[in-house]
Amino acid sequence: MTQVFSKLSAALLLFSCFLLAGADAAALAAEEKHGREATLHYHFRPIVTLRTSLVGASAEDRVRRSLLRIESLTPSQMAQPIERTPFTVDGKRGISLHIGQTVLFNVLEGDLDPEERISLEEAAQRAAQELAVALEAAAAQGRPRVLLTGIGLACLATAVAMTLFWLIGRARTVLVVRLEHFIDAHSTSNRVRWARHGWLLVQRVTQLVMGFLWLTVAYLWLTFVLARFPLTEPLGDRLTEFLFGLLDTLGTGLVHAMPALTTALIILFLTKAFNEALGNFFRAAKEGRVQVPGLHPETVTATHRIVSILVWGLGIAIAYPFIPMSDSDAFKGLSVMFGFMLTLGSAGIVNQLMSGLVLVYSRALSVGDFVDLGETVGVVSEVGALSTKIINMRNEEVTIPNAVLVSSPIKNYSRLAGARGTLVSTKVTIGYDTPWRQVHAMLIAAAQQTPGLRTTPSPFVYQRSLADWYVEYELFAHMDKPLERVPVLSALHANIQDQFNTYGVQIMSPHFVVQPSGNVVVPPENWRPAPAAPDTPHSES
Template sequence: MSSAFPKLFAPLSLLLACCVFLAAAGVRAQAADETPVREATLVYHFRPIVTWRTTLVGMTPEVRVRRALARINNLTPGQMTQPVERTPFTVDSGRGISVHIGETSLFTILQGDLAVDEKISLDEAAERAALEMAAALQASVEQRRPRVLLTGGGLSLLASALALGLFRLIGRARMLLIARLEHVIDNDDASSKLRWARHGWLLVHRVTQLLMGFLWLTVAYLWLTFVLARFPLTEPLGDRLTDFLFGLLDTFGSGVIHALPALATAVVILFLTKTVTDVIGNFFKAAKEGRVQVPGLHPETVTATHRIVSILVWGLGIAVAYPFIPMSDSDAFKGLSVMFGFMLTLGSAGIVNQMMSGLVLVYSRALSVGDFVDIGETVGVVSEVGALSTKIINMRNEEVTIPNAVLVGNPIKNYSRLAGARGTLVSTKVTIGYDTPWRQVHALLIAASEQTPGLRAMPKAFVYQRSLADWYVEYELFAHMDKPLERVPVLSALHANIQDQFNTYGVQIMSPHFVAQPSNNVVVPSENWHAAPATPDTPHQET
C-alpha cells in the first residue's frame, strides 16, 4: 500500500491545484462584478448630451462615450441637418432607447443610466438627450456659415475695441484721481482730516490699484461673455458665464435683502451705543472743565476714566449687535474669532502689564502732561502719558520713551506737582567757611537770583543752611522758574551771577580745610555780622 500512495499523490495534487485556481478565479470575477461602474458624460461642442452610468454589452461608460463621439464626428454635413430620432428596444438587462439619425445610430440610453435621485423616466431622458444632440449638431452646421462667422467676428472686434477703450478710460480715471488726491493732500489749506494720507500714501495707491484691477476684470469678463455668445459652438460657454454672473448677483442681492432686518437692528444698536458714549463724553468734559464735581474723580484721571467707560460701553454694544451682523455665525467669522483670540492670548501678557501700569500712573496721579519730573537718569518734562508708555522731553530736547511698567517700578520725583502757580522750584548749593557772615551769604545768593533771567521775582528766592560741616557751612538757594526745560541754562546763568556777587564783595567761595589750627579763632566779629549787601533786617531764612 505504501507503493501505491506515490502514484495517487500526483493526481490528487493536480486536482487540488485546479480547485484553488478556479476558486481564485471565481473570487476575482466576483470582485470585478462588485466593482462600481464610474459614470461618464457625453459632451459635444461644450454641450453635455447624456450621462451613462451602466455598461452595455460589456462596454463601460467611458468606452460608450468614445464610440459615440466617433460616430458623431463621422456624420456628414447632410446628416447633421436631418432630424434626430428615438427608437425603443429591449435587451436582457432591460428596456432601452436608441438615438439615431436615419440609419446611423448615435448612442443608446438604458434604464440603468438614469440617476437614482433624479425623478425622470427613460422616455423623458431620451427626449432631452435627443434635443441636446440636435442643438449641438445645428450649432456645428451654423458655425460653418460665412455670414455667421462674419457677423460674430465683426461684433467681437467692436466689443474688443470698446473693451480697450474702457481699459484706457479706467487707467486715465485712476491717474486723474491720484493727481487730485495729491493736490488736495499737499495743499496747505487742506483739512486736517486728510493729513493721515501723507503717511498712508502707499495705501492710497494700493486701494486705487485694487479698484482699477476689479474694474478691468469686470470689463474683461463681460467682453469674454459677449464674444463667446456670438458663435454657435461657444455659445454654451457664454451662457454659463452669464448664468454664473446673474446667479452671483442674485445670491448677493437675496443675501442683502434677507440681511436687511438684522443689519438694521445692528445699526440701531450701534447708534444707541454712540448716543450713550456722546452723553458720557459730555459728562466727562464738564467734569474736566470743573463744571461738575464728582467725588473721587480728579482732573488728571478724567481722560483715562472716560476712555475706560467708553470701551466698556462700546464693548457691550458690539456684543449685543454682533449676533445681528450678517454671516456672524459662519465658519469664516468663527475662524477669525479663534485667530484673534489666539493672538490676544499670546501677546496679552506684556500689553496688559503695560496698560495696567499706565492705569496705576494715571490714578496715582504721579505725573501728568507738562510736569517736570526726575525718573532715574531721565530729567525732563512729560509730553505724553499713553496707555503703554510715557514720553519725556529732557534738557537736550530729546524725546525719551519709557514703558509704563518701568515707571511704576522706579521712584518718580515730580517738581511741578506742588509748585502750583508758584512755578517749578530749582536749587543750587554752595559751601562757605565759618569766617563769612551767614547773613551776607544769604543776601549775596538772593541778589544773584534776582539778576538771573528765567527766575521769578515772586515768590522771592530763599536760602537754607543745609548743614554745619567740620570746615564749612552748606547753603542751598531755592528759586522758582516757569520753564522747566530751561533749567540747565538758567542754572548756568545763576552760577555766573553768584560768582559775580561773591567777587564783588570780596567773599571767597572756598571751603577751607586746615592743616593746622590757626592761632586765632575762625569767627566773624559782631561788627561784621551785617556786612554788605546784608542789612540788619535780613531774615534767617524765607519759606
C-alpha cells in the same frame, strides 16, 4: 417589397442592438452598483448622462465611443432625424438612438437618475432633442452666412468694447488729474487737508473701480461674442446665467441681510452717540466744570480711553451677531487666529499696560513735569500706554518702559510747585566768622541777578546745619523752564562767586589744624555788613 425591406432593416437594427447590448447579467449588476457616471457632451452641450455599464464597458467608455460615432457623422446624416428603438437584454430595458443604420448611443434603465423620477422613454426623448439641437448647431456653424454674421457682430462688439475701454481710461485720467488739482488749489483748507494725506488711498480706490469697469466690459464682450456662433452659444449662455445668477444671489442676500444689517448699524450708531456723550462729560471734568470724587485732571484722559474701549467693546459685541456672515467659518477662523495671536503676545503688553495705568492713577508724573528718575533727569513729554518719554538736559528723548518706572522711585519737582514754577537749590558752606545775615543777603542778591530764576516768589535761604567747621547754607529759587536747570545753576554759581568776591567773603570753609588764640566770632558791630539789611522778622527767623 418595401415592407420586406423595412422589416429586414428593423431586424438588422435589432441585431446590432443585441450585439451592443449582450452582456453578462452579473457583471452588469455589479457595474450598476459601483460604476461611475459620465456625461456625453457635444460642442459644449450636455446630451445625456450614463450611469451603468454595457457589454463590459464602463460609463466613461460608453461616452467616449458614442462621441466617436457622433463625430464621424457626415453632413447628410446630421440632417436626418434621430430615431429611437427600444430593446430588452436579460430583462433590462433600453432604447437605442440612431440615425439610419448608425447607432449613436443607448439609454438603459440603469442610466436613469432616481431623483428625477422620469421614464426611460422620456429620458431617451430628451437625449434625442439635445442631440438634435447640437447637430443643428454643428451644421449651422458651417454655413457661410452664419459664420460671416457672427464674425461681423463680433467685430462690432470688439469695436464697442475698445471704445468703452478708452472712455474708462480717459475718465480715470481726467478724474484723477482734476481731483489732484482741486486738492492742490485748496491745500490750506481744513476740509480737504485729509485728502492730501490719503491721496495714495484715493488712487488705489480709483484703480479698483476702473478695474471693475474694465472687467465688466470684458465679461459682457466675451458673453456676446460667444453667443453669436452656434458652437460656442452654450458657453455664452452659461456666462449669462452665471452673471444673472450672481446678481440674483447678491440681491437676494442683500435683501435678506438688510434687517440684521440695519439692526447692527443702529446699535453702532447708539454706541457712538453714547460715547460722544461720555466724551463731553470727561471734557468738562478735565476743564474743571464738573467735579467727580476720585476723578482728577491727570487721570481724566486715561479714564476716558478706558471707558470708550469698554463702551465700543460692548457695542461691537452686541452688534456682532447681526453682521451678515458672522456665523460663517471664515469669521470663526479669524476669531481663532486673533485669539491665538493675543494669547501669545499679550503677556508683556498687559504688563506694560497695567504699569501705565498705575503711573496714571497714582499721579506720579504727567506731561510737563520735571522729574528725576535716577539716571534720567528731565521733562516728561509723553505718558503712553506702554512707555513714557523724557527729554533730558541734553535735549535727548529717552523712552522708558512703564514697568521700569513703576519699580523705580520718581522724584517730581513740578508736582508741588504750582504756579510758582519749579524749585531749584544750591548749597554753600561758609565759616563761622562770616555774619549769617550777610551770607543770606549775598545769596539772595546772586539769585535775583541770575536770568531764568523768578523774582516772584522771592528766593530764600535756609541754614541747613551747623557743622564742626562751617555753616551750611542752602539757597532756594523758582524757575519757569526746568530744561534749563543746568545752565541756570551754572549762572547762579557764577553770580554767587561774584557776590562773595565783591564783599571779600571767603567761600572756602576753614579747617583749623591749631585752634586760633582768639574766639572765631563776629562782633555785634559787624553783624550787618553790606549788603545785609536791618533786621526784619523774616530775616531773624
